Amino acid sequence: MKRCVERFLIVTPRIVSPAGVSPRIHQPFGSIIVLTEAKRCGFDVILFDSAVEGLKKNILDSSYNPREIENLEGINYWKTGLRIEEIITRVASINPDVIGLSCSNVSERNEVAKLATALKKSLSSIPLVLGGYEASLWYKEILGNTQFPIDEIPAIDFVVVGPGQPVINNLLLYLSDSTKYDLPKGVATRINNKVVFRGLPRFDYNRYSVADFTLLPKIKIVGRLKPLDFYSYVGNPHAGKLEIILGSKNISYFPITTSYGCGFNCSFCDADKKLRRYKLENVIRMIDAFESLYGIDYIDFMDNNFGGGNQDSRFLAFDILAQIKKSGYQIGFSNGLTFESMAREDHRLIRQFADYGNVRHIAFPCENGNDRILRMIRKPHDIELVKKTLVFSSNVLQKTNREGFFIGGFPKTSGKLAETPQELENTYHFIRYCLEKGFLHQAIFLTLSPVTKEYRFLWRKLYPNASFEHCLFSRKTGIWPYPNVLLDEMHEKVKLINEQLGRLVTRKL
Ligand code: SF4
CATH class of the missing domain: 3.40.50.280 (Cobalamin-binding domain)
Structure with missing residues (x-):
């Protein structure tokens, strides 16, 4: 035809x-x-x-x-x-x-x-x-x-x-x-x-990496020389409420992806399993292209595992950081950094951040307060590594907004017993400990969304006609291993401890 x-x-x-x-x-x-x-x-x-x-x-x-x-x-x-x-x-x-x-x-x-x-x-x-x-x-x-x-x-x-x-x-x-x-x-x-x-x-990947950002919708702001892309204008991107983190409005926000995939294989995460990177010159071209059209106040790395991979991959990550520092940009990692990558080489990544002084926000994907659950979900860290990294970061990155992520509601996974109510409680105590000690500025508790094939089939079998919206937003999932009321209480308790300690939560998920 x-x-x-x-x-x-x-x-x-x-x-x-x-x-x-x-x-x-x-x-x-x-x-x-x-x-x-x-x-x-x-x-x-x-x-x-x-x-x-x-x-x-x-x-x-x-x-x-x-x-x-x-x-x-x-x-x-x-x-x-x-x-x-x-x-x-x-x-x-x-x-x-x-x-x-x-x-x-x-x-x-x-x-x-x-x-x-x-x-x-x-x-x-x-x-x-x-x-x-x-x-x-x-x-x-x-x-x-x-x-x-x-x-x-x-x-x-x-x-x-x-x-x-x-x-x-x-x-x-x-x-x-x-x-x-x-x-x-x-x-x-x-x-x-x-x-x-x-x-x-x-x-x-490197053949196609530079996007044509003229295709983005934009808006003219009085007093601003360049237009703002409309997503920055709306101001509620993946990183959350940036005006709280940065203390200013109409921030030109550039979400950049310098690599694809992760290299790990956590049961609840559908990130591509293979980690691949753009060349440094392509990353720079992306930044320059966005800068020339809209200006950039803040770069948010959307990579799944920015500092991870083999030695070559790490070299590239450090080269990118050096180049960005030279250009004077403020940056953040709202998609999280793996603890494995932060702890490696005696916390080299964190030390580099401290040296450059331009990292305004890091999401720390702690996930859970139990080693047994972390092993079950194939997370590449344990509680000891999380604690060490958080303590080190809180000492050297005092001005960086350090946001901790935690998840509960894991069903039986790979033949291992599902999370218990006591383990959920352990996660709460761990969150409380991290906040009270000042290792984290804020904490977010999420319920497991059954997005991966491993959990999605389980969910779909339980609810053959349920709308897909319930899947991501963890409503009516039914795959959680204990009464939903325990997870509702957990949300409230984490919210309360943030409030009691006067911590501003900069995004709601
Ligand atoms: S380490 Fe993070 S990005 Fe990688 S698979 Fe696990 S949850 Fe996903």
């Missing part, structure tokens, strides 16, 4: 958050780099961020409410952004030849399914391509190979599996003339009711 393919649009869905919690709205980096590559190959590309468009509409017309409350099986969620029918109207006016939809995490599955269904109904001749981390992991189910009907999105024609950059040009060519081009590697589809996927293409 032949068709004219010139304009490629990627639509990101509305943002979902539990009712009462401001949604974190961050740059759709995956969509941007795919659009960048399509643009480089000669296509006309557009990003349409449904959440941002709703917020922009509210700025122009304050009577417009960009937030809808949706009740799903008795639980309220906020959906922030344009309504589905508004998105359809706007997409139709853009007149794309191919529509990409992004699904980067499980909370977006329901929104993406509704949006795809509505798009297919109104614009039935336009191919719908789904991409994003969540879509990659669950492409078979999305294309119909599942025992749970809620998994499937019949309106989706193709799913990009894995990184989209090495795939997008070939896919758009295939869609322009399927008699001339083959279905490319890295793309799954349905043929005769069967899911067809021919494997992943070769991918050189």
